Amino acid sequence: MLVSFESLSETAKVWIYPASRKFYKEELETVEEKVKTFVSEWKSDDADFKASYQFLYNRFIIVLAEDEDGKLTNQDIDTLVGFILQLQTEYELELLDKMNVCFKQGEYVQYKEIKEFKKLLKSKSVSSKTIVFDNLIQTKEELEHYWEVPITESWYNRFL
Secondary structure, eight states: OOOOOGGSOOEEEEEEEEEOOOHHHHHHHHHHHHHHHHHHHHHTTOOTTEEEEEEETTTEEEEEEOTTTTTOHHHHHHHHHHHHHHHHHTSSSSSSSSSSSEETTTTTEEEEHHHHHHHHTTTTOOOOOOOOOOOTBBHHHHEEEEEEEGGGSSGGGGGG
């Protein structure tokens, strides 16, 4: 069942899918509607199942679900990944590569391959204060407190 983000517990499971490019203005409404429909219908046979989503910076698709009783199965996760793969194909962008780096450069969110990001660090184009997105977080609490952090507070600090 689709619920508001705020109503989910701090331990709700989180999946973050960073897009390799911003969604174009004409795509936004359609993509968000598809995500909303998917989350609404995901595990619809389970009346106790609660899920939500967020669409941030026109680039990140974030799906959250309560899994207090361990009801999420591998098949449920496969269904989510299959949906994301469909979006990836339909909109011709990458959504599943979590090893690329997303970071803020002024008001813009950049998406770079790790190799290119290391070069930016070496050339001082980004600094230790640059805000990065840790797309490997796993809970709502981590999303709220540790998703957008300076490089020094992320696992990317090993490249400094």
